[in-house]
Amino acid sequence: MGDNEPLDPRRSEHAPLPEAFIHIEETIQAIGRLHAEHNATATRLQRIVDAVTWFLSRPMVIVYLTLFVTVWIGANFMLVLLGHPSFDSIPYAKLDALVSLASLYFVAFILSTQRRDESLTRRRELLTLEMVILSEQKIAKAVALLEELRRDTPSIQNRVDEQADKMARPADPQSVIDAIQETRSQA
Numbered sequence: 001m002g003d004n005e006p007l008d009p010r011r012s013e014h015a016p017l018p019e020a021f022i023h024i025e026e027t028i029q030a031i032g033r034l035h036a037e038h039n040a041t042a043t044r045l046q047r048i049v050d051a052v053t054w055f056l057s058r059p060m061v062i063v064y065l066t067l068f069v070t071v072w073i074g075a076n077f078m079l080v081l082l083g084h085p086s087f088d089s090i091p092y093a094k095l096d097a098l099v100s101l102a103s104l105y106f107v108a109f110i111l112s113t114q115r116r117d118e119s120l121t122r123r124r125e126l127l128t129l130e131m132v133i134l135s136e137q138k139i140a141k142a143v144a145l146l147e148e149l150r151r152d153t154p155s156i157q158n159r160v161d162e163q164a165d166k167m168a169r170p171a172d173p174q175s176v177i178d179a180i181q182e183t184r185s186q187a
Contacts, residue, residue, distance in 0.1 A: 034127070038120045046116055053113040056106060069095065137170045144168035 042050070055061065072095050076086040088094040147164050150156050 031124075034123060035120070038123070042116070046112075049109055049112045050116070053109045056109060069099075133173055140168055140170040 072088070073092065076088055076090075076092070079086045080089075143164055147161065147168055151158050
């Protein structure tokens with residue numbers, strides 16, 4: 001199956017899910033497509049920055065940096081012991097400058113990677129919000145249908161259920177946002 005082929009949830013690399021759970025497979029594949037699209041839009045420079053950031057984030061880099069500084073200081077010390085001039089004498093100004101420059105690059109790599117990852121995070125948050133709103137609307141409709149069924153079924157005593165009536169009305173997203181902002185401003 002090529003990268004651009006639509007994904008068929010029934011055709012999978014792993015054991016197929018029962019038909020009742022195909023929606024789970026479809027959701028997983030939709031999230032996978034979101035990530036794939038995000039990665040596909042990366043420029044060559046962004047891919048290089050991501051690779052460098054990935055490498056720098058590995059615990060082994062601490063060992064490499066420690067070895068580098070140890071070798072730097074050890075080589076300077078050995079040169080002095082052998083009667084040669086050191087290439088960076090104490091307090092190791094060149095090492096300090098090199099570490100400062102490397103730190104600037106590390107920060108730039110990390111910030112660049114975080115900025116790119118934030119765009120994916122924002123898309124996922126928007127997707128989550130849309131799914132929650134859609135789910136809330138579906139639940140409200142299901143409650144309304146159940147209440148209608150209860151009223152229309154002669155064998156069930158008809159009564160007023162205020163809580164069900166409230167739950168049958170879908171929430172207004174703007175009202176929810178206003179309530180959240182009001183609560184935060186009071187806190």
